Amino acid sequence: MPELPEVETTRRGITPHLQGQRVSQVIVRDRRLRWPIPEDLDVRLSGQRIVGVDRRAKYLLINAEEGTLISHLGMSGNLRLVDAGLAPLKHEHVDIVLESGLALRYTDPRRFGAMLWSLDPHNHELLIRLGPEPLTDLFDGDRLFSLSRNKTIAVKPFIMDNAVVVGVGNIYATEALFAAGIDPRREAGGISRARYLKLAVEIKRILAHAIERGGTTLRDFIGGDGQPGYFQQELFAYGRGGELCKLCGTTLREVKLGQRASVFCPRCQR
């Protein structure tokens, strides 16, 4: 599933090919995504120039002169640039054809993604209640500390809550808690301010590193497969249940927290 770093990599990969381009046509071959693609998307977007591409959480905001295409990659979606004449394959549901002769092609085998139109995207119902971006100053350990007081839920689902901070998926939560030495089962409300300060720093470091790694794959957005560099940095805990801790040699444990597999080192994480 594309996580925040992959979505940010996608944004960086497609922006140079979209910015300043006029849309000549929108071709929708299958409207049935998580929500139906609006019937009038072609009428709304065609003829407009794209002024830029922003990201909010895992939503891409493709801003036209008037209005914004809000796109989410869901579980299996990707966006890439192809020659507009290239015949579409199965699951290639949408083409946004540009004056340049390229098309931004949306592929999504599982169709959990989204393509919606909004004149006011930041106040769209999908975006308005989102917490701060993790790599901005609006997110820090003080926020985690203050929002967690009296909370009895475990710290891992707490930091994965989009109202607390966006973009901390299972991989990043697992790795950040390992790096901060915090047991993912611990009650969010019982963790000290000092430990939350450390945790916030680790969340930022790990996400920033993953985005940096994704940057090495930007060329894959034109003509390539549109699969950005997935999290390839060394994993200490995620996906390693039953294996040995790289720091202390203890067997890593796996438990379920908020329906998600959670791996941790019982010795390094307290």
Ligand SMILES: [Zn+2]
């Ligand atoms: Zn350990």
